[in-house]
Each structure stands twice: as structure tokens, then as C-alpha cells.
Amino acid sequence: MDIPAMVTALQRRARTAGAEPLLTHYDLDAGGRTELSVATFANWVAKTANLIEDLGADSGLVALPLALSRPGHWMTLLWPLAAWQRECAITLDAAGADLVVVGPVDPRPMLPSATLACSLHPLGLGLRDLPDGVLDFTTEALTQPDRAGTLPSAANAPAWIDPAGTEGAEVFSHADLAGTPPVAGRVLVVPSGPLGTLREAVLGPLLGGGSAVVVEGSPDDALLAKIRASERCVE
Template structure:
């Protein structure tokens, strides 16, 4: 039997073997470009996992990610599923009674007992003047330790749930690996999360774009293969 290699374990291995390699490149709507190496992405994941621990997020918590539903290509939202998986927790997209909700910067307001707002700034800068009951993701995460041990769930533990699918840790680990560099414009939270997970599983990298620029030209400059 092939042993289970959860995506969080594969990310740890990549940090050791190819930490400086690009993992996630994001082009915003205006063409602004942000590139995270394997080590940089893993660092944000570790800090976010430690923040989740500080907030009491455990395997039984319902964590919703509206920010990822609204802007699936943005790196700040994509940090969250991998941080939750590292902690043995899961994503409940669209949960009607979430314990924790991670929202975007547009008119953030408390929508759960714990609500966290992401600036979606290309460089991860903090939000100012947030209302009571809303925490700023960048400020809270950057105050956390850079180190976090991976404690992924068991094979049959839940990893992801949305209106269309319910997946386990083993389901995510069984995604087809991506071994090269690909460019895509993901339409849904799961599309983006799955592509990034596949790149981590296979040692590849992804370029996600929200720009109206010609994808073929962007792919040529990034030396990436365009995905439909």
C-alpha cells in the first residue's frame, strides 16, 4: 500500500528541497504581480496555522472562507486552506453557522464569532480602521512564529466542503500532481485550491491571473503552460 502523503507534508518536503523555487505567482486585475517562493508561501502558511491555533481553531471548527470564494486567485486567501490542513482542520465554504470567517477588504463586518479580514494587497499590507469584531489578517499573522509543525488529519478526515463536493484528506492527497509551471484563471475557490495543491504534490508551480491581459503573452513571459 502506498503511504498517504498529505499536501501539508509535501509542502514541508518542498521547503527542504526547493525552498527558493517559485510556487505561486499572482497577477491582480490591474496587472500587479506578486510571486511567492515555496519558502515564502510556507512561511505564511505556518504563521496562519499558528494564528488559527491562537484563535482556538481545531478539527471540529467550521471555518468559512468568503475571501476565497470572492477572489479565488489571490494568494492571501489561498494561504488559508493549506494552513488549516497543516493544523488538521478543514474548510467549510459557505457554512451557514461558521465559527471563523475570513473575508475580503470590501466593507468587512463581523459575520461569525471570529471574523478576519484580508487586505488582498499585493504585498500583504494591513487594513486600517476595521470595525469592532473584525481582526486584520496581516497584523495578526505577522505577529506569529515562523515555525509550525504539520499535524494533518487522518486519511478519512474532512478537508474541504462546499456546495458541490465533500473531500477528505486522502482525496486531496490523491489529486493529480502538477510537475511543471502552469497558468490559469481559476473561476472557483476549489479550482484555485486544487491547482495549487497539485503543484505542491508534484513540485510544480502555478501562475494565477485576474488580469485581462493576453494569457498566452503572460504565459510566455512566465515560461508557463496555459490551462483551459
Template sequence: MLISALHKRVSRLGAQPLITYYDGEEGSRIELSAVTFANWVDKTANLIADLGHDDGEPIDIALASSHPGHWVTLVWIAAAWQRGCAVNPDVTGADLLVVGPGDDRRAETTVACSLHPLGLGFPTPPANAVDYREVFGQPDLHDMAVGGESYEWDGAAAPAVMGRDDRVLLRDPAPGWETVARALVEPVLGTGSTVVVVRTSDEGVGRISAGERVAH
């Protein structure tokens, strides 16, 4: 569902912004077009396969709870679905676990993400984990699971979502399906886009809202 819609979006409106992410404390802004986002998803899906994780087996994406709305989190969710894997937004015992900086939880295979604005790795390699920087060595090839994509979230089929065509700002989004739906699924199913803003003052959010021309 989401992956096929993403590739339709790439073919129709590939250069237009899909996800824009601001971190006020870091003073960073990164904008991903549909083409760029899909490229990250393809590389991450290929990393999942390269790590030996079987298509269709669930993935614990703890990033979805610790850093909801982060562009890396959204990439991992889409990549898991591309591999036909259900997404668990916390640690449930799956063979593959994805964590953020400072998260020492580990599984049979763990990928640690620095969440650097440009996707760079940790200054010091994370203990007992694969640094997400390894994704840069993956091919851009779009590889789908033989059994098709997944659309499962937290142990069940994800709720149906309507696409949207406007540009929406999400401030410090909370963990949960609503953030995934608003930030990722809705704009991909439509022609819209999302601006995620974290750790930013009211004044800063106001400036970003005006500059990005969000609908609300």
C-alpha cells in the first residue's frame, strides 16, 4: 500500500518536498523530496536483507517510540514494510532491533542510528550494534519482498488512512500511529507534505510555519 503509493508519488511529483525536519536545539533542517526519501527507503530495505533478516519477519523499531516523527524513523518504517515486515514501535523480542543514540537495548541484530542531520554515523562505533552509516554502502536498487509489502503496525493491520494534499506542520509529535499516519502515510497517499519541528521555541515554530507555508 504505502510502498506502491510512494513509487507512484516519485513518478508524478518526485522532486517536490515530502518530509522536512527541523531540530531547534541542533539548528538543523533537512528536506527530503519523494525521490530522496524513496532512495533512503530502498537503501535501508537492502540493508535489512544484507543483515540476514528474513522478509516478512517483524522488526522492532524502537526509534518510533524514542524519536517519533524523525525522518530516519519514517524511513525505517517504510523500509520494513517494503521488506514485508510488520513494525513494532518498541522492543518485543524481534530478531532485528533499531535504536537511537544512547539506547543500549540490544537484540540478535541491532542497528543503532546516530540521527545526525545528514545521516552520518557515530563518532565512536556503537557497542554490539551495526552503525546505520552502513546504509551508505547499499545499492539504490528497489527490491521488494517476494510476498509483497506489509502494512502492519504494533501487532495488527494498520488503520486505513486517507491521503492529503496540503502541507502540515507537526510540532514535537508524540509516539504512536497518529504520528506515522500524519507525517508519512497521509502525504504519500496524496500529494501533500509534512514539516516536523522538534525542540523549538514558540517564536521559532511561528517563523518556520510562515516560511514553510504550512496549511495549519
């Protein structure tokens, strides 16, 4: 068993090029732009990995229904790397999960599992007055240490479980995800499905030394062209 390839890629790049941009997020509906360097993204991942450990979800299932509604948000995109660092698999189905990650709208515990609500604020500000049994992700994560241990996983171990497959759940291993095409430049990403967005916005850039600009909302061609030019994205 080895450290998952994508976790290794993030840790290596944080050491060698931590100040470089990794993920720039536009929220057109809220009017926000958030830029995370490799080091900042890795810091959020480490804090989240420590939180997973504190909540007793190591080597378990982390449900990320947040990815169904906001696949391109930076808070959504950091969760898979944190889960893999603690030998967890990501699933989109909350049934049977050890930990459930939801958004800020009507966050309520669906299961006895621990539930974390993400504010989706551009600066990561927390939520207040949550229902009993729901924890605010920002508040809990920011109290965690900046470094986290890493649990090994087999290359063929499940990393992402997508229940939306036409013949039942599709399971992607760490080796499958490590085969994501590398991205060397700065690319513009309009979110699509949860796994496709993760691959385009984070996994490919990590493997290739590039970065991504993710635009959430309903951009028209003119706005996308303007953002592409201002962010110096490759065509």
C-alpha cells in the first residue's frame, strides 16, 4: 500500500511550488472571486483531513452530496483530497456514510452520521444557527493543525463511488484517477458533473503543474471570453 497518487502530487507541489495559483473560483451569482495558491489549497486539505480523523471517519466513506449541487466550488473540490489522505472513499450517496458534507441551504442531518455544512462563502466564513447535529465546516476546520498525517491506500482501492451509473454504482480507484490527463497550463473550467469537474479543475492541474479558473453560474460566451482573457487562460 502506498500514499494515494493524487495526495502525493498535491504534497509534492506544495513543497516545490506552493506560491503558484492552483484554483481560481468565480461565483457569478454571489459576485465573488477566490484564488487559492497550491499552499493554501493544501492547507485547507490538511485541516480537513485532521477534521475527518477527529470525527472518527478514517478509512470510511465520506458522502459529498454538496458536489451534486456545487461541483465547482472550491470548498467542494478540496474534500476528495482530504478524504483520500485519511484512506476514505468519496461517495455521492449519504446512505451508509460515516460523514456527510452538505451546503448551507437547509442543512439537516439525514442520518446518524456526522454532518458538516459548508457556507460556500468566497472567503470561507462560517455558518451560524445550524440545526442540532450539524457542524459548521469552517469553524471546525480552522481549529485543526496545519499538517496532517497520511494513511496509505492500495492503488486499486475505491477512491470515488458514483451511484449514478446506468448499471449501478461506478467505482473509480486511485489508479483510475491518477490516469487523469495532466494539465500544464491555465485552463478555464465550466462545471459539469462532480467527477468530471474535479478532474478538470484539480486533478489534471496537480498532475501537470497547471492551474484552473472555475466559473460557476450561467456565463454567456462573451463573459467567458472576458474571464479567459483577464485570467490568461489557454484556449
